[in-house]
Amino acid sequence: MSSPxxxxxxxxxxxxxxxxxxxxxxxxxxxxxxxxxxxxxxxxSQPVNRPEQIILADLVPLPPVEKPVMLPQPDKPKTSAPKRAAPAAKPRPAPIEQVPDTPIRETVTPIVDVAGAPGNDAVAGAAAPPEAAPAATEPAAAPTETATKAGKQYRTNPPPSAELKYDVEALNKGQNYHGSGKITWHTDGGSYTMNLEAGALFFTVLDVKSEGEINGFGISPITFTQKRFRKQPTITTFHRELNQIVFSDSNNSYPLSGGEQDRSSVVWQLASIGRGDSSQFAPGAVIDMFVAGPKDAETWRMQVIGEEQISVNGDNTDVWHVIRIPLAGSHEQRLDIWLAPQQEWYPVKLRFTETDGDYTDMSLSKLKRLDTAAAN
Incomplete structure (x- = not known):
């Protein structure tokens, strides 16, 4: 037995x-x-806040903003004037040319001296009354000169018809979105239509339409329609008969004085000014335009930053950079425009920046010329 x-x-x-x-x-x-x-x-990992790239530019002090008056182009009157004035108007140009060449005060003082000069001969004194009659017409010509100097004159030549497609990048409340956009520009030399559509993800960022005529002022809108997401479209009308700008979404009205633009036509007016005479673009130059939106209108101060080189669809492109910076305290968006002189001054890049930092960036991806109409 085993032991326990x-x-x-x-x-x-x-x-x-x-x-x-x-x-x-x-x-x-x-x-x-x-x-x-x-x-x-x-x-x-904690999110890294990478600050947005900031482009620094030295902005020179500018004069106070006033409602600009844009003057029509004098091209056609200049070509016809020599033929009419050459044969019969040679004796009159001499006194007429002296009036605009001298200030108004200098024009008035000689008239007073002639009428009250004590050392004149008796014949001269007898001739003084007849000369006083035409002198009354000279002050009438002087106000036209001051009115002319009150406005700004630009040579314009709108770009040819084209369809421009863009890559769209938008920042909205901290989220980045990507999409596409398109601008269709039609002109026959006497009228134009412009449609802009831009979308990101599943919603439309921009949807505007501008149409009007092309005249001595350049681009002259007649109607401006803007459609926002889930809102009824607004229509801004430039009434030539009433000589007013009126709005479907407000009771505001503004007088028409020539050269007024809407928020989309302003880009094409700048392109028209560049094509009309490229010397009108210079670093630091200021182009004031009275611009109407969906509810009201105000002066937009467009400042030419200068010439730059940016990448457009993978190609280095020479452009003119123009900006619109709202006044301090305004809730309006900033607008950056890049125009390409070697591509008919088309807008190859647009950037709309809100006051809270959100933006919509449109960069040209494809350009197609349209043969249906041609510009001047």
């Missing part, structure tokens, strides 16, 4: 306890290492 097993001794209990203690310590160490490793592997 001996009961466990105290040393056996001690050995077993030590083993379980080491197992417990090892388990704790392994848990600590596992937690440390897991926190490194699965921790969420």
């Amino acid at each position: 097993s001996s009961p466990p001794t105290t040393s056996d209990y001690t050995l077993t306890g030590r083993r379980w203690l080491w197992v417990l310590v090892l388990t704790i160490v392994l848990h600590v290492l596992l937690i440390s490793w897991g926190s490194r592997q699965f921790s969420v």
